[in-house]
Amino acid sequence: MLAGVLVALLLLPTAFTAGVSTRDAAGWFEDVPDGIDTSGVPERSTILAADGSSIATFYFQNRIDVRMDQIAPVVRQAVLAIEDSRFYQHGALDSKGTLRALISNLGHGQVTQGGSGITQQYVKNLLLTQATTATQRKDATELSAGRKMRELRLAVAMEKRYSKDEILRRYLNIAYFGDGAYGVEAASRHYFSKTAAKLTLPEAALLAGIVRYPYAYDPVNHPDAARQRRDVVLARMAQLGWIPQATADAAAKQPVQLHVHQARNGCVESSAPFFCDYVQREILTNAAFGKTKADREKLLKQGGLTIRTTLKWKVQKAAQKAVDGHVPPRNSAHKAAAEALVEPGTGAIRGMAVDRDLGPDNQRGKTWINFAADADHGSSIGMQSGSTFKVFTLAAALQDDMPFGTMMDAPTSFTPTGYRDCDGRRVGDPNASLRNSADGEGGKQFSLVTGTWHSVNTFFLGLEKEIGLCETVQMAEKLGMRQANGKPLEEYPSFTLGFNPVSPLRLASAYAAFAARGRYCRPVAIASVTDTNGKPMKVPSAGCKQVLDKGVADAVNYILRGVLTQGTAAGSGIGRPAAGKTGTVDNFSAAWFAGYTPDLASAVWVGDPRGGYKYPMDDLCMSGECFGEVFGATIPAPIWQDTMSAALDGTAETDFHSPPSHYFSMGDGQTDPSKKDKKDKKDKKGADPSPTTPPTTGPPTLAPSPKP
Template identity: 30%
Template sequence: RGGLSAPSRCEGPPPLSRVAAALRAAAAALGRLLQRKPRGAGPRPPLRPRLLRWGKRLAIALAGLLAAAVIAFFLVVRRYEADLPTTAELNHYNPPQVTRFLARDGTVLGELFVERRTLVPVTEIPPVMSLAALAAEDARFYKHDGLNYLGMLRALLVNLRSAEARQGGSTITQQVVKNVLLTHERTLDRKMRELLLARRIEQELTKDQILELYLNHIYFGHGRYGVEEAARFYFGKSVRQVTLAEAALLAGIVKGPSIYSPRVNKERAEKRRAFVLGQMREKRFVPAAQIDAALAEPIRLAPEPEHSDELAPEVLAEAERALRKAVGPEARYGGYTVVTSIDPKMQAAARAAVRQNLDAYAARHDLVAPFVRKKGDPAPFQGAPRDPNRAYLGVVTGADDARGTLAIRVGAAQGTVDLRSERRYNPRGLPPSRFAEVGKVLRVRFAGEPEAGKLRLDLGPQGALVAIDARTREIVALVGGYEGARGGLDRASHAHRQPGSTFKAIVYGYGIHARKLTAASMLETNPAALEGYKPGNYDESEGQSPKRLREALAHSVNVAAVAALRDVGPEAVVAWARELGIASKLGADLSLALGAYEVTPREMAGAYATFAAGGVVQEPVLVTKISGPRGEALPLPARPPPRPAMTAAEAYVTTDLLTSVVKVGTAKQALSLRRPIAGKTGTTNDAKDAWFVGYSTDIACAVWTGFDDAAPLGGREVGSSAALPAFIAFMDKAHAGRPATDFPEPLGIVRLPIDPETGALAMPGQENAVEEVFLEGTEPTGVALPDPSAIGQGILDLFKPQ
């Protein structure tokens, strides 16, 4: 990936141990050569000629030995140099860095990294940090040529005594070689490579470049590499902002992060800091007064950073996919910054709202421990479980309080549930023996393949919430389930479920847009009046006589919605749903009116956001910016510009109709928000899905509740009980501090009094007349006829005695 290559593992130069052995053999031969001959019987030769002769022999031997050593040295160096890794890549140093995912305000939502590192140019590293590092590791860095010869000699003596590499006299240059280009293997062979590479680096790079490599690469403990990540971890700030005392503390950690980390041992860290500051005083790197002030400064650490994936794992998963699409596999290594549209406060509110809503459902349906056996318990699953994606009914067979596990048999398989991860159903923290009785049947799901035997409780339904800024179409909150898990199912974006009656807003909205319906249109409510598809109404009392569109929508009359779809045309509604951003497969038949075709919560929130935005449609966006390692902005997929799907007046009429659902209809609980809200509840057959989709002038929000396997919610659960509470809880927090503003009325709106029974214009002075909104040019022209019974009564009243 363009990173640094590892040192070659092919056959290399002879080990230094073999060279040393050869030199020792030569020395032994010299010793034998210099041995004195035994005295003979003859007279001794004169001393001076003997000395000259032996001196000549010694000089020849020493010269030969020296020549052999020089030749051997150069041969070894040549062989090593041929086998050394290249240093050219240091000019394009690109180590693994942290990729950060940010909320819109800069809050870190999560990170992706192999090594947690952020590169900083040496020109942006404050001098106190650089000087502290030099004082701690290599005070003569700017004076030597890459090697500390006195330190090397000292280390050589130690290593020769032990016959192996135990000590090094490493300079910063050597540490760069060791950490970046070579392994940490402690052998004489690797040391020889290190020395040669250090000299080569000094010839090819400037001192500042070498120092930059060092400061960005070294390890500071706790998984942090480089001075920037170290400063963030220990002090909660960029290295650009560290003080002298903080710089000295960081520099002192490098010698032994596990020993000198202030999060491990503050006392040792303080002593090590004092040593570094003392070195800086001795080398006169910093004035003595500043040193004294730094020594007196207490160690102040920032709280350990918490980048919990629990806040927005669904967001992280989608943002990571966007990054990989933009940059490929470099995403894992490259130090990118991905900015999302998420508002962290709204995200937290959304997660809490979903959990509270599902917890309330669990309380209503006795899905909270302790669980006792009952006569009405369902029969457990029989057979061999094979599908890890479905839920099974298993029977409790035992409990292990010491391990915190519950043993459950699922047909022919045996598994365990770790109750420590089941806080949703065990809020009181009961031990397994008190959590459920042996023999109790519980709904479970395999966490992986069934053969592994790991189970999770799946007693209650799941939920999803997506909130969109109506003006910008930026997704401000996204929750895909009770427990967020990076890489898990994001039900808000990817779970296709029937939307139920929430789809009626799209049917009626199109009728308004096409000028085929008005708020006062009279719609059939009796199934007998329909041909072919004849749905029932949730409230059977609603099928007596035609109702005005507003009233039918407020009370979610099914037959009226089907009649409206029949009149405007299913094909046209499907096409218009596409205009609103619904890409899921939709069928052009009358069941479309009741939300029979599956969509995602994200699609529904986007469609309703069009109504809130005055009829302007735009694709919702989550990732707003991606920056490269050097801060350069990377191109994102082209986003289609905003376009009108309906006029502002048409959107206003649709919104006004949806406010009746809150004011007098199925979502009256939302009046507690004390601000104008438009929206629609939705419940599918057998209550398999419960919805509420709604909006204010600022935010559109969709909430869904249901089981992943489409099991019925039961207990007469509907959208107003199983979804609307989450909407209310979220919107209350999301609008905190915002004024309650009305939906602005655009030009082209006409308000007229109408007769509530017929939808016609009210007679002058009609007492039960109601005001209705119309698009200009679609208002009714006929006046309601008087009630005949009322006329007769009026005549009789004329003849009553006064």
């Protein structure tokens, strides 16, 4: 009752002006509102690696909500001493403070003082924090009787709802402590690089002194004023008998010692910037985290989320070191490299590296584009994949039970006619002539095994025609492949030569399905998300499913293992069972390598962000090292080799499964006809003929047209 009368008197000048009686004002004040909203206080979100270590933080206001037992008692004492020493004795209103304000307001004819205690300050901060429009912010800060009345009324309601300890805890978590630090925990970490539970008396007094005027007493920008204010707090604590005078004097003699730590905001300074950016875009684009982009952005920057991801630092560091080592970020040729690593059988993205810093593209060595991901997760429209796409033709042939020893011609040139897409339309170009990258490959026969080992273009064009273009396309689609811009794969005869622009992440996920014996999982970066109250939120699923018979996958693995020992990537092994495929885009505009073990799959791209056809990778010198022509085995395979060796170091080996016996019905397919021909000639003539250009991976000399 006394509080109501005091408030009515406090607002007397305004009440008279508005024609409202003192009794009416007091009655309205005692009518406490229901359904008070205390939500909406911004808290920072944290992105964590699989081991719980921090990758990045996102915030609108740098705030970390903590429990009362996580705040040192001396902090609570210091704040109460200088802000509201009778907090635990009075109700929502401090009668003494309100009477002082009453006298001042009556003397001035307007509201000039409010006698605000901790509860009222909490309400004021809450209303300001919840304001989302200019009008709401004005209403929360204007010097008016209406604002003061609303605050006092809500303060009474807060005292009825919460205990004193809870109100104090909420206040300490919402108050602004200057220099971008909101709440006592963030302030403690910012100014002293420690938690609020470990603050000393001088440190607690310094923070307590800031909250009255955060901009004036900020110790970073106003150290002298901050120290003077700290000493005022210490003197007040001694005056109240909460600490001995000698203790206060000793603390006042200590200099202000700051250990400022700037909380990172966003991915730019992260140790895994492009993976971080991928996670950020996943949240901002996925409807699971909000109906609109604005809702999702608010959740990320204000929702206090704890986002546990799939990233493993060992894998990430290995990938980053490898791409930076082979394609330095500021290399003289302006080339770039990207790598994505996925765990077979789970879809978990274990690493993602680009040989650039995350930042403005007009600065050398930086880019905003995540070359490892699709457009919806990094703005990249993808890159042509080259011969890495031949694996889908191979898998389709094996799905039709084609034996390893099946022999097919690989002519010098190939005219793409007689193909039909999945709609039954004829596609192809009777005027085009596609050839192999090395003339020595033409005019021979290859088996399903050796044709793959040597990545013979005309062999795969014939194989694709034999089993069907649509079957090849459907195989790629079952394994998650689509264009990096999100559109379906285009269907033309040169499909098997890899003209579709894709991302390393999708390619790694497809190859991971072979490692997982035909089990495909969508790539996922987020393992779990909890909100500010620790409640789990629904996260995108990998949706793992068996899309390929285990035996077919085992047969693919059997053939691709030979690529690393006897094929285009011979010498790129990692000392344990592994398989892979090189890829070179026509005109040497880009190069790829995709490879895997049963435990980890990776895809590597190397190219020129300015345009691979305009800036091809032939006669290339990069940071002191020169290359004639860059194939998939030239730079991408060594990146893969270095990454996988380091990433899997110390882990137990896992072997592949043997393929079903029916694939050996025509032999193992490992005899190279070209070597047999040379041996026969040598046996007959007693001398080896002039050497034949060794089969290599590579593009057709005429770029495959994406038009029928």
